[in-house]
Amino acid sequence: MTRVNLVQTNLTAGEVSPRMLGRVDVERYKNGAQELYNFLPLIHGGARSSPALMYRAAAKFSDKKCRLIRFEFSKTEANMLEFGEEYIRFFDLTGAPILESSVPYEIATVYQESELFEIEYVGGADTIFLFHENHPIQRLRRFAADRWVIDEAPLDPVPFDEQGHNPNAELTLSAATVGTGRTFTAGSSSFLPADVGRRIVYNGGTALITEYTSATVVTGTIEIAFSSTSIDAGNWNITGSPKAIASPSEAPNIGEEITILLSTSAIYEAKKTLTDANFLGSDGGRLQFTTAANHGYSIGNIVRISGCEPFEYNGTYETKTDFPDPPDADKILVSYDSNPGSITKLGTVQRIQSTATSDGFRSEDVGSFISINGGLVEITALNSASEIAGTVRQALTSDATAVAGSWTLLSPIWSEANGYPRTGTFFQQRLVVGGSPAYPHTLAASRTGEYLSFEIGLDDDAAFLYDLDVTEYDPILHLTRIKNQLIALTSGNEFTLTGGIETPIAPLNVQVDNPTDYGCNDVRPIRVGNELLFVNRTGRKMRAMGYQFERDSFASPDLTKLSEHITGTGLLDIAYQQESESIVWAVRDDGVMVTMSIDRDEGVVAWARQITPNGGVFESVEVIPNEDGLDEVWCVVKRTIDGSVARYIEAFDEAILVNLHSAVYQSSETATDTWSNLDHLEGETVEIIADGAVLEQQEVVSGAVTLERDAFETVIGLPARGFIKTLNPEIITQMGSVQGRNIRIIESTIRVLETVAMLINDQYVDLRSFGSGLLDQPAPSFTGDVSVTKLGWDNNTFMTIEQANALPIHILAFIMRVESN
Structure with a gap:
């Protein structure tokens, strides 16, 4: 023995x-x-029974999920936000709901129930930006405890790229094989003459457009075979920019307006100065311009007016037959639809010889940009299919004509058709976003210090786009940062981005590394110390991404290695409590909460389960500081109360160390045996702690219980063990x-x-x-x-x-x- x-x-x-x-x-x-x-392992070594889970309020809808998101203005001023279908409600640090006229204060949102746990967010001071691929970036601002405003973030401009045109029409091919003379027939108007020279692409197939027949028919050469002769609407693209000569009317200062004309050929004569302009309303709505000297033009010439103010005077016109009548060597007469008003600045006129305008613009191009002659023009109006009006955003070096292929039509990369960024973060005074459906691997970084400006450029402080080198369709799901590294997590890879040693990122200075290839899922990562904790693509592992000096690289070890079972079939939501104990809280898809007490320096990775009684289901978790500056863990819990489904907002209170759930603490200056305010537990059997003593369990009737003796204070809730x-x-x-x-x-x-x-x-x-x-x-x-x-x-x-x-x-x-x- x-x-x-x-x-x-x-x-x-x-x-x-x-x-x-x-x-x-x-x-x-x-x-x-x-x-x-229902215990919490502690960094010191022991384990303590979980604190009380206190009832805060009922969620707005009992039959729909909601999600908790924190809004932290400072460590002493924060709010918990209840995001539900098309609404947000607000709670203060005490756990009390913000009220307006005695009812919970709320504002409307665009988010549906199915989208709530896909929302990504980043905030600072009194503003947070919200991201979801189905909606434009939203901006939520706090003006007072009971005054919040949410709206579409006023980006100016949205980042842009050469995207081509996606017609909303079916397309039929005369043949799908490689060869010349193939006919492409659209179900509705889709083509313009300036599309000749562009390509039609679909599912790997490519064809060069060689001839324009009509708005519904073009001829082309198939370079790479198509998979079908019938293509559904919206699934094919006309690539690149219109293939035509682009002629800017002038090269003015930033903020001024110009026109750009498309043509197949053009010779622009020298400009002549205008000295007068008169609107002849009684003569059919015409404008008579006067030149400084004999102009030498004749009836039917094409002339371009530019440099006038108001801008409505400017454009390309054909001189009228009366020119005027009687002829005058310094007068020009052109038709106008309406009176532009009193002219405040006279510009110039020039004749365009041997011109054949080319239709290449579409109504959808308004709001897009033209990159031409080293400058950038935002399209503000469509004068015709061959001419646009626009505002100069970056100065042009000259007003010279630009041949086809030397200028580009740039469209916003985010739209209802393309989708919107699904994630974003702040990094080196930029707002960096990415992961939109049409640009799944593209990062867009704002101008330095200007979070709302994505005006693309090459200067160090300019906005820029960057495409991650991803070999498979692994979209960017999360953007965040660790120290001086921008972190991009995709469904298959982990990337770090930086500008180099003591050098910020810039359009021409982005250094990227791909240290690991584990992939993540939709659960928002959290930062713990110098590591980024993320859930892998299956939802069953939690990894800790951090820099390892011995490897001189980032690594992402598995924190569930010894406890692979703990995550069940997957994690849905996670949050980190830093004080008073370092604990990660995670909601499983079966409604169990799991916790991980963590201190990597001391080798502590201790998982446990938190089970709420009577079949209750955890659905969301978040952490905010309480009035004492300690982190408080909040949850959304789905319960069955008296036979009906209920959803409650509840919070673990470390000041109340009794293992009761959906609990209520109450006190009275005089001892009493009847305690109410228990309507949320109607019909349920509750455990009662009265003045620190355990009393017999009772059923809640009419929202109250009657004790076997008087008490000054009670904690009453569902018994957990x-x-x-x-x-x-x-x-x-x-x-x-x-x-x-x-x-x-x-x-x-x-x-x-x-x-x-x-x-x-x-x-x-x-x-x-x-x-x-x-x-x-x-x-x-x-x-x-x-x-x-x-x-x-x-x-x-x-x-x-x-x-x-x-x-x-x-x-x-x-x-x-x-x-x-």
């Missing part, structure tokens, strides 16, 4: 996987448990390991801190000292060792600890005296 004293001093490995039950050789085995729920089951310890004797052999536990000892009662190996242990009036007094806590004995031999030597009631348990160590045979 061999007798041994064993001690387990901590639970810093948490609940380990059933796959680990035979791995007694692993160092962290001795710090784990087989089961661990914590449970710990240790691992079989490893014992080495002269005969080797005792694993699988019968062992007798002579004595089990638990070292506890401020504990009242518990079950040890199913034996009830009351740590109170008996005396007169004991049951009417608050339960005194006990600190020290408590032991129980167990008879018989068994090949299992684990211990079990269970809460006997809602009062707290704090385990410091497990001590066993065993005998092996």
Whole structure:
């Protein structure tokens, strides 16, 4: 016979996987448990029963999910936001809902129930930006506790790129094979003459347009075979920009207006100065211009007016037959639809010889940009299919004509058709966003210090686009940062981006590394210390991305390696509590909450489960600082109350260390036996802590309970229980390991801190000292060792600890005296 004293001093490995039950050789085995729920392992080594989960309010809809998102103005001023279908409600640091006229204050949003857990956000001071691929970037601003405004972020401009044209028409091909003379017929108007020279693309197939027949028919050469001769509307694209000569009317200053004319050929004569302009309303709505000298033009010439103010005077016109009548060597007459008003600035006129205008613009081009002659023009109006009016955003170097291929038509990369960014973050004074459906691998960085400006350029502070080198369709799901690194997480890769050592990122200075290829899912990552914790693409692993000096690179180790079972079939939502304990909280898709006590410097990664009673289901989790500056964990819980589904906003309160859920704390200056404000638990059996003592459980009737005695304060809620089951310890004797052999536990000892009662190996242990009036007094806590004995031999030597009631348990160590045979 061999007798041994064993001690387990901590639970810093948490609940380990059933796959680990035979791995007694692993160092962290001795710090784990087989089961661990409704307890929180602590960094110091022990484990404490979970605090009370306090009721805050009912969600707006009981039959629809909602999500919690924090709005942190500062560590002393923050709000919890309840996002539901097309609304937001607000809570203050005390947990109270913000009210307006005695009802919860709320504002309307664009988000549907199915989109809530796909929302990404980033904030600073009194503003946060919200991202979802189905909606333009939203801006939520706080002006006062009860005054919030949400609107579409006024980006000026939206980032742009050469995208071509996506006709909303079916397309029929005369043949799908490679060859010349193929006919392409659209179901509705889709083509323009300036499309000749552009390409039609669909699903890998490519054709060069060689001839324009009509708005519905073109001829082309198929360069790469198409998969079908019939293509659905919206699935094919005319690539590039119109193939025509583009002629700017002038090259004015930034902010001024010009026109751009498309033609197949053009010779622009020298400009002549205008000295007068008169609107002849009685003569059919015509304008008569006067030149400084004889113009030499004739009837039917094409002339361009530019440089006039108001801008409506400018444009390209044909001189009229009366020109005027009688002829005048310095007068020009052209038709106008309406009177532009009094002219305030006279510009110039020039004749365009041998011109054949080319239709290449579409109504959808308004709001797009033209990059021409080193400048940028925002299209503000469509004068015709061959001419646009626009505002100069970047100065042109000249007003010279630009041949086809030397200018580009740039369209906003985000739209209802293309989708919108699904994620964003702040980095080096830029707003960096990405992951839109049409541009899944593209990052868009705003101008430095101007979060709303995405005007693309090459200057160091200009906005820019950057495409990640992704070999598969792995869209950007999350953007965030660690120290001086911008982090982009896709469904298949992890990227770091920087401008280099002590150099910020810039349009021509982006250095990218792809250190790992694990991939993530939709769950928003969280930062813990110098690491970024993210959920992998299956939702079943949590990885910690951080820089490792010994490897001089980023790595993403698996934090669930010893507890692969803990995430169930996947995680849906995560949040990080930094104070007073470092704990990650995560909602599983089966409604169980799992926690990970973490301190990487001390080697602590301790998982546990948090189970809410009566079949309750956790649906969302978030953390905000409370009035004391400590992080408080908030949850959305779906419950069945009195036979009906309810959804509640609840929060774990570390100041109330009793294991009750959906609980309510109340106090009274005079002792009373009737306690109300329990309507949210109507028909449910609740546990009652009155003046620190455990009273008999009761059913809530008419929103109240009546105690067996008067009390000054109570905590009333659904009873939850914590449970710990240790691992079989490893014992080495002269005969080797005792694993699988019968062992007798002579004595089990638990070292506890401020504990009242518990079950040890199913034996009830009351740590109170008996005396007169004991049951009417608050339960005194006990600190020290408590032991129980167990008879018989068994090949299992684990211990079990269970809460006997809602009062707290704090385990410091497990001590066993065993005998092996």
